[in-house]
Amino acid sequence: xxxxVVTLFPEIIESSLNQSILKNAQLSGLINVFVYQxxxxxxxxxxxxxxxxxxxxxxxxMKPEPIFDAVEEIQKLDSANAHVVLMSPQxxxxxxxxxxxxxxxxxxxxxxxxxxxxxERVREVIVxxxxxxxxxxxxxxxxxxxxxxDALSRRIPGVLGAEDALEEESFExxxxxxxxxxxxxxxxxxxxxxxxxxxxxxxxxRWRRFxxxxxxxVRRPDLxxxxxxxxxxxxxxxxxxxxx
Numbered sequence: 001x002x003x004x005v006v007t008l009f010p011e012i013i014e015s016s017l018n019q020s021i022l023k024n025a026q027l028s029g030l031i032n033v034f035v036y037q038x039x040x041x042x043x044x045x046x047x048x049x050x051x052x053x054x055x056x057x058x059x060x061x062m063k064p065e066p067i068f069d070a071v072e073e074i075q076k077l078d079s080a081n082a083h084v085v086l087m088s089p090q091x092x093x094x095x096x097x098x099x100x101x102x103x104x105x106x107x108x109x110x111x112x113x114x115x116x117x118x119x120e121r122v123r124e125v126i127v128x129x130x131x132x133x134x135x136x137x138x139x140x141x142x143x144x145x146x147x148x149x150d151a152l153s154r155r156i157p158g159v160l161g162a163e164d165a166l167e168e169e170s171f172e173x174x175x176x177x178x179x180x181x182x183x184x185x186x187x188x189x190x191x192x193x194x195x196x197x198x199x200x201x202x203x204x205x206r207w208r209r210f211x212x213x214x215x216x217x218v219r220r221p222d223l224x225x226x227x228x229x230x231x232x233x234x235x236x237x238x239x240x241x242x243x244x
Contacts, residue, residue, distance in 0.1 A: 001103075001156060003033045003149050004074050004082060006067070007112040008049065010035045012142040022150060025159045033149065036074060041066040050115050059116035067111060067122050074109060082109035084128045086118065087141030087148070091130030094144075098131070099151055110148065112141030174227030176215045178208040213237065 005013050013035045016022065025031045039047040043065065050060040075082055083105040092098055102108065111118070111127070123130065133144040153159050181192040195207045213233060216223050224237070 001031050001105075001152065002078060002080065002082075002107040003031065004077070004107070004109040005033065005035045005112065005145055005149075006038050006070050006074070006110070007035065007140075007142055007145070008038050008114050009112075009140065009142055010037050012140075013112075013146060016146050021159060022153060025153050025156070028158065030156050030159050031149075031153050034074075034077075036070060038066055038070055041069040041073070053116065057116070061116050062113060062118040062122075064119040064121045067118060068126060071109060071111070071126050078107060080106040082107040084109045084111065084126055085148070086111045086123065086127045086130045087113060087133075087144040088117070088123075088130040089132050089135070089137055091132040094131055094133045094148060094151065099155060102148075102152060103155055108148075108152075110141075110145045112145050114140040173212075174216075174223050175212040176220060176223070178211040178215070209233075 007013055013033075017026065017033055017035075022031070022033075026033060038049055042049050048063070049066050050062050053059070053061045071084060083102070085102075085108055087110065111122070131144070131148060133147050138144065179193075181196060185192045185197060193207070195203055198204070213227075213229070213236075216227065217237065229237070
């Protein structure tokens with residue numbers, strides 16, 4: 001999968017791309033990420049990419065011309081037409097359903113906003129979809145873009161290595177992940193649950209499944225509406241009120 005990222009701060013994106021899973025995914029050719037400095041498409045000697053908003057108000061707004069020119073030129077760099085994404089608090093919420101849909105595209109061109117946002121004509125004309133990573137406002141679209149790239153990359157076969165690694169992570173079945181422990185078995189008087197040291201794999205799986213349901217009920221009960229639960233698990237939930 002190819003990612004093209006347009007930003008005023010390429011170093012934020014590039015520093016994370018050279019680490020851990022994303023670095024290995026690029027080295028193995030499973031993803032390709034290209035990062036572009038938006039100021040390269042500014043026309044004046046000062047490389048201006050923002051201006052005051054019409055109608056007044058605080059802050060600055062990113063100008064349409066550099067973004068339009070950047071997207072037009074970058075689109076031509078690959079035969080696959082890119083799905084243009086704007087990272088925005090007004091966008092579709094980033095979740096597993098959205099990730100599945102975005103994986104259908106061979107290529108994403110991601111625009112990272114800054115300041116008070118982008119000129120509305122960018123949204124109206126060249127953006128195919130806006131994506132929001134959460135109900136918070138951050139300084140720019142760079143970190144949200146990295147979250148999107150990372151989340152999508154982890155779903156590409158071969159990126160994580162272990163075939164079942166993704167399946168057991170939080171949210172994959174609509175449930176939070178079960179508790180994890182490692183050595184030592186006792187630390188400052190706190191013990192690893194005996195069941196995990198028993199060697200009874202079937203019982204361990206049952207315990208982990210219960211913990212997933214329990215944690216989700218306590219911490220994120222909103223997820224249970226779409227969780228993949230068996231009939232017996234649904235009956236158990238209905239008959240057991242768990243206090244937070």
